[in-house]
Amino acid sequence: MQDAYFLYHSIGMYPGKEADLACAMAGFAAIWGRPNDSQWGYVLPLRARFIDRWRAILNAAPQTVTTFDNVTAAVHSLIQSLPKGHLRGRTVLVGADCFPSNHFLLKGMAEAHGFTLKTVPLRQGAAHVEDEDFLDAWTPDVGLALLTWVSSTTSHRIDLARIVAHGRRMGSLIGVDVTQAIGLIPFDVNAPEVDFTVTTSLKWMCGTPGAGVLYVSPRLIAHLTPSLRGWFSQENPFNWDITRFAYAPDIRRFDNGTPGCMAALASLPALDWHAAQDHAAILAHNRRLTAQLIEMADALNLPLVTPRAEDQRGGSIMLRLPDTLATPDIVAALRAQGITTDNRSQTLRLSPGIVTTEAGVRRLHAALASLTGR
16 A cells, blocks of 8 residues: 555655566566667667756756766765865865765765865754854855755755855855755756756655766866766767777766666656656645644644745655654554654654555554554
């Protein structure tokens, strides 16, 4: 039963996903298993179509988006590609509520690249970094800031336009991780204009693992030289002269060896489905159900971790369960009733999407009331 599926902050479902995915993989197997030379002529155009789907979602210009295994790998490649010494003696700025993988990466890169990692802390008792605190920490010494558009643990959404405008005044490079809301809330790499964007095809996009993407502004691409390079980093991958390597003039310079295409092919049906939908209707459905989840939390006297104001949150509602309850046990008990959620410590994460229904919210409400004794 899918009507009580609340896991769009993690994986994401749409009607017919299993059949679409099986068909895509069967199509790949049929082509790849043939003893002929048709394979790359089938696979590479599908990868290109995957990229074009992402360009449309991001409103990105041609040749500014490419594939990566995940967000962490994309951020790593972007930083490695900056002009030598660009960050040396400067600061990289990130919030304490960023996705932990990004923080682990930046902390590890700081010494090698000679930058100081400044992590904007949470206020005492707060669940997310306040925009004002991020702005106060963003001083002219910041060479690069990695913004988290929507937090994975609170669904707090930053005032992106205000924060990017400040970053422009500071003269910093600005990147944004849009993973937790892309596909649900409209996003445009040009409004406000950012230098790079990272995301994945999971979550609201309903794709598969391994289908990450990197967007880089066309203003910036020519100044970047990725250290991981290979035959697909060139304008002409079929240049066999090992003495004549030259980076492609566009985002392809971030490609390296033979591209891994499986995740793009597996995620393409979800992106095709998404492209055919009424996106305003999907968002309206989410807003209707998240409002009901807030009402449920109030009725059960469970504190919200997520901001109440619509314009300050993504598509999720996070609740704090009492310390007297073992939250993993609550999640397991809900799962046994066909209600799919997850938790981070005492925070119960709830993200209703296209397959979630009002009846599913009511079932969740009744189950939580019973399990929490409220």
